[in-house]
Amino acid sequence: MADGQTLLAVNHLTKQFGGLAAVDDVTLDIKRGQIFSIIGPNGAGKTTVFNLITGIYKPTKGEILLNGRSIAGKTPDVVLRNGIARTFQNIRLFNNMTVLENVLVGQHAKLYGDLISVIFRPPYYRNAEKRALDRAMELLAFFGPQMVALKDEYASNLSYAYRRRVEVARAMASGPQLLLLDEPTAGMNDSETAEAVGYIRRLREQYGVTVLLIEHKLQVTMNISDQIAVLDYGKKIAEGVPAEIQRNEQVIEAYLGRKAATA
Amino acid sequence: MSAPSRSKGGLPLFQPIRDGWNALVARLEKTQLLGRSLLWYITGWRLGIIALILAVIYPQMFDDSYVLAGCIIAIYVLLALGLNIVVGYAGLLDLGYVAFFVIGNYTYAALSRGYLVNSAKQVVPVPVLSFWWLLPLGALFAGIAGVLLGAPTLRLRGDYLAIVTLGFGELSRIFVLNVPYFGAANGLNAPPAPTVHTPLGDVDFGNFIDHTNFYYLTLALVVIVTLLVNLLRNSSLGRAWVAMREDETAAAAAGVNLVRTKLLAFATGAAIGGIGGILNVALVPSITPDQFTFNISISILVMIVLGGIGSIPGVIVGAIVLKLFDQILLNNLNDYVHGSPLVSNPGAPLHFLAGNDFNQEKFLLYGLVLLGMILLRPQGIIPDRRRQREIKEASSVESASAVGVLAIEESGDTLAGLGSAPDVTEYVGPGSDAQGREG
Missing domain, CATH: 3.40.50.300 (P-loop containing nucleotide triphosphate hydrolases)
Known part of the structure; x- marks a missing residue:
């Protein structure tokens, strides 16, 4: 699917809320036509990354480039005009x-x-x-x-x-060229989740849209994503194709391990 | 309609009144005329046509004091329509709307004089601008003032915005009070609206004995503004206003430029207020700053709450009802009470009312009307569909309609038949809704 051209480049993105770095030096490279997922435990800074990309927050440091042009610090409606649309975690x-x-x-x-x-x-x-x-x-x-x-x-x-x-x-x-979906299957049962996965794929096929996804359900992310980035405490701890992420020890410890411990 | 859902909650003390009201509404809805509910005939564009016909024949039926009252009512209808854009559509609570009325008034009074005073306090003659030029110019000035008020308050919402706008309203009054060019406390005189020469004869808009022509002028402006507001409401801009009111962040993320959209709401609302001001000063020959108090802002707000926030027919009716009250009903009440033998005879039980002027109790009576309205029909006389939903949702957490849709969804195949929201009855929606949304 991906043709190798970078659509959205996020370079060393940082957002400080007082003393807390909600997003800390995150770098992402989203290729045109990809379905790219950001995963991570609660509070890892995933939604903050979305809010930074769509102009709801202004970054403390770092670059956000869409097709090589900076969109960092622009207002949400300007970001949308540039081709990035989003949904919200709580509809x-x-x-x-x-x-x-x-x-x-x-x-x-x-x-x-x-x-x-x-x-x-x-x-x-x-x-x-x-x-x-x-x-x-x-x-x-x-x-x-x-x-x-x-x-x-x-x-x-x-x-x-x-x-x-x-x-x-x-x-x-x-x-939009890039669609940001913040937990599109949250609160859904299995059949609804399957439908959502289906329409996300169809959106890419039919409209050629690149998708950046925040998702908690691992079976969804592993199944749908071309590339996955893992955030923990605002930092990117891993990135790769689903198979690599599943094997990554740091990820298993930070994300899966913690989840298994609480389950 | 909403009657059954309102019977819960609220003060039990008022339950009999509420029940009586609900029974009355139910009876009205059941009244069948040619197979339709009576209310069907008096809503939407039918209501508009009926109201327009009544408004046109009104000056022919009453003497001039009533026609003059009609002019004032029409001016307040304009003001209510203007404030409704800001408060009703864009959801920006503006308590200083009187400022734009002041700007309209003083634009005409000052610029129709034919001179200016420059910074060195020298009198500079300028061309006398006629009423017809100053009408759009007053709207323009007020619109600019609307933007100037809007710009620094863009980040404010709700109560905070209300306080700042309230200050702006007072500021406008204090400003004209302290500027000699505007006549300070003495105010200004203004020429009445001029005579227009037409091939069919002269039309005198400024006659102080017979206000019929001026009445038709204000009525024409009310009709034009009503149509304009309806266009705005059913447009991409109107949608953006409502979206912004519902959820600013989501609206911005959907591509609505919040700055521009808010400023346009302030500017259009203010411009209509300016037109009202120009008409006002052409009608009453002199103005003084002390006329433009906070009370005007509040009464206009009361009009739109009374009529139904966000609903064009609603705010028109609200303005008419409230202004009828203080222009006509209170005076008649005075005459009636003072003429009654129970009051006029010394020693009669109600003789203490003989010296009472009910105009003095105007705001007490406004307050009672508003209180009754909030208890009986919080959505207003002719509610806007959306606002009605908001009020309903706030009063009942699990709205019956939502449950209804979920039930239908489960049964699947009945979905296609689901045309309109179950809780929207024919009689609630103003005609403009049905006609304009997709056209």
Whole structure:
């Protein structure tokens, strides 16, 4: 899948919260077309890496390069315009908007939101809205006919798995090059998890999107990922293909070992 | 509609009142006329048409004191529509909306005089700007002021924003009070709106005996602004406002530029306030700073809460109801009470009310109205669908509708038939919702 070209380069990324280094000198190299997973125990700094990449936090040190251009410190909407979309660990949908409206908001960057366009509705405005609606319907159809049937339902009325899907649809709506998924299968049962794994793969096939994934379920990560990076206490302790990670002693100790001990 | 779900919670003391209200609403909903609920006929665009027809024939039916009151009501409808953008759509609690009203008022009063005072306190003649130029200019100035207020408060939310905007409102009043050019405490006089010469004859908008023409002017602006606000609401910008209100972080991550979107909300809301101000000063021939108190900001806020935050027909009705109250009903109440033998005869049991002016108790009565509203119908007279959901969700943790959908989902094949949210009845949604969202 991967064609070897770097899409996102994270170099020596560091984020300090007071005295605590939530992310400490992390370097990642995500190739175009990869499904790249970040794993690690709770509090390892995975979500902080996402928040740094998407501009919710500003890095203390380090570079974030998308296609060789720096996006570090840019605001979230600018990062999205540059081609990085994300979902959140604790689904953040617009609950009092319909499913369709949620996906339309995801395309806001491609629409005209100035007063002149909105009031006079010239053809370019209407065409953009029309295209947005078409794309929204296409994305809902991607998640199956049930999703399409739910388009006028309020987001908060949906079941958990559907809410996850709407969030992915909203992120995909902007047509990103890189999709950041923060625990897309958290709280799901086995069949829902399998479905999620399926649509993540299909997203890459159908839309050519590169996926950066945070995932707790090891069978998911091992099965889906081209490359895995392991974080512990904000530091990257290992990186490699799934087979290498499974054999890595440091990983087994930091992550699997600890998990086995508590289980 | 929401009646049964409201019967739990709240003060038990008010339960009989709530039950009575719910029974009334239920009865209204059951009233069938040609197979439709009576309420079906008086909502959405039908309500708009009926209201417009009534508004157009209104000056023909009443004498001029009522027409003048109608003008003031229409101006407040504009203000309520403007504040609704900021508070209702973008969710930014603005307690200083009076500032933009002040800017509109003083723009017209100051720039229609034909001179300026420069920094050396010399009087410099400038061309006299007419009402028609100052109307858009006042909107522009107020809009710029909206951006100036918005820019430093971008990071503030909720209560903090409310406090800063409250300060801004007071600041505007104190500013004009202390600047001689604006007449300081004496205020300014302003020419009435001008006469317009048309091939069909002259139309005098500034007649102080007959306000009919001015009334139609304000009504026309109300209609235009209502249509504009409806366009904004059902646009990409309107969606961004609602998304921002729901979850700022998620909206930013979805590509909404928070700075721009917030400033546009402040600017458009303020511009409408400016138009209201220009109309106000053209109607009342003089203004003084002490008219522009915090009370104006609060009453406009009360109007939109009363009518239904975020709902266009709601805030229009809210403004009309509240302004009818203080422009017409209180005066009639005074006349009625003072004329009653129970009051006017010395020694009568209610004689102590003889010297009472109910206008003095206006804010007490506002407060009672608002209290009753919060207890009986917190979503407002004509609620916005989304806001109604928010209030419902807050009042019942597990909303019945969510359970309903989950149940349907399990049965699988009935999913396709699931068109609209189960809790949205026909009568709740303003017509603009149904028409505009996809068009």
